[in-house]
Amino acid sequence: MKVEKNEKIPRLISGLDPKETAECMAAIRIRHFSKGEVIIREGDPCTGLFFLKSGLAALQKYTTGGEVVTLRIASEDSAIGVEYFLKKERTFGYSAEALASGELCTLSRENFVRLMNKYSQLKENIVVLMAERMEDQNRRIALLAQKSVRQKIAYYFLMETSEDKQQDVMRLPGTKEVVAKYLAMPRPSLSRELSAMQSENLIQISGNVVTVLDRRALLKIVEES
Numbered sequence: 001m002k003v004e005k006n007e008k009i010p011r012l013i014s015g016l017d018p019k020e021t022a023e024c025m026a027a028i029r030i031r032h033f034s035k036g037e038v039i040i041r042e043g044d045p046c047t048g049l050f051f052l053k054s055g056l057a058a059l060q061k062y063t064t065g066g067e068v069v070t071l072r073i074a075s076e077d078s079a080i081g082v083e084y085f086l087k088k089e090r091t092f093g094y095s096a097e098a099l100a101s102g103e104l105c106t107l108s109r110e111n112f113v114r115l116m117n118k119y120s121q122l123k124e125n126i127v128v129l130m131a132e133r134m135e136d137q138n139r140r141i142a143l144l145a146q147k148s149v150r151q152k153i154a155y156y157f158l159m160e161t162s163e164d165k166q167q168d169v170m171r172l173p174g175t176k177e178v179v180a181k182y183l184a185m186p187r188p189s190l191s192r193e194l195s196a197m198q199s200e201n202l203i204q205i206s207g208n209v210v211t212v213l214d215r216r217a218l219l220k221i222v223e224e225s
Contacts, residue, residue: 010051010105011077012129015121024119027111033098039080040096046084048108049126052076055102056173058182061094070181072136073099073173079129085109086130099174146222149189150197154221156183157203161212168215172208 013024030053033039039057040050052074059072059080071094074080084090090109116122139159146152160170172179176194180187197203202218204211212218 008053008077010053012049012051012079012107012125013115013122014125016119020119024107024115024122027107027115029106029108030103031106032103033101035098035101037098038095039098039104040092040094042092042095044092046081046087046090046092048106049082049085049112050080051105052078052080053103053105055104056099057096057102058099058174058178059094059096060181068181069184070178072140073178073182075173076102079133082126082129083133099178144184149185149193151222151224152183152185153190153193153197154202154218157210157212158215158218158222161215168212170210170212172210174208 009021009025010028013021016024033055042061054076056076057074057078057080058070059074061069061071063069074096080096081092084092112122116126143152143155143159146155157170161168173182176190177187180190183190194203194205198205200217202212202214204213
C-alpha cells in the first residue's frame with residue numbers, strides 16, 4: 001500500500017520508515033461514521049486498537065440509574081480502547097458516541113501482534129499511548145476533585161489551554177450539554193457560570209471558541225479552598 005505524501009500517519013505506527021509504515025497502513029481498516037452514531041458499545045469485545053483519524057467522540061458510561069457519564073472526549077488521533085486491548089478479558093467498559101462526523105481506524109489484535117514482533121518501535125508506541133491514558137485519567141480525577149462549579153470550569157480551561165501548549169484559545173468539543181456532562185454538572189449551571197466569567201473578563205466566548213483572558217485569575221479560583 002502506497003502512503004500519500006500528505007497522509008496523516010497515526011501515532012500508533014509513527015517512527016517507522018516508509019516501507020514499514022506502508023505495511024502497517026495496509027493492515028488498518030477505516031470506516032466513516034456520522035454525528036450521533038454510536039461507534040462502540042459498552043460490552044462489545046475489544047478486538048483490536050481503535051483510533052480516530054478524524055472527528056470527535058464522547059466516551060460514555062451509563063450508571064445504574066440510567067444517567068450518562070462522559071469519561072473523556074476523544075479527538076483526532078486519539079486511541080480508543082488501548083486500556084482494554086492488553087487485558088485478558090477484552091471488552092469495552094464504555095460506549096463511544098460521535099460528536100462530529102469522521103473516520104475510525106482499526107488495527108486488529110492479530111495484525112498488531114504480528115507487526116509488533118517485526119518492528120520494536122510499535123512496542124514503544126503502545127507504551128506511550130498507555131502512559132497518555134494514565135495521564136488523562138489523573139487529569140480527569142483532578143478535574144472532578146474541584147469543589148465548586150466555578151472551580152471545575154476554571155480548571156478545565158486551564159487544562160485545555162495550558163502554558164505548555166502556548167495557547168490561550170480552545171474549542172469546546174460539542175454543545176454545552178456535552179461539556180456539562182464531561183464536567184459532571186447541570187447544563188444550566190454551566191451556562192450561568194460561563195456568562196458570569198465572561199462578564200468578569202476572565203474568558204471570552206465566541207460560538208464554541210473560548211479565549212482565556214486572565215489565566216492568573218483562573219488559577220486563583222482553582223487554588224481557593
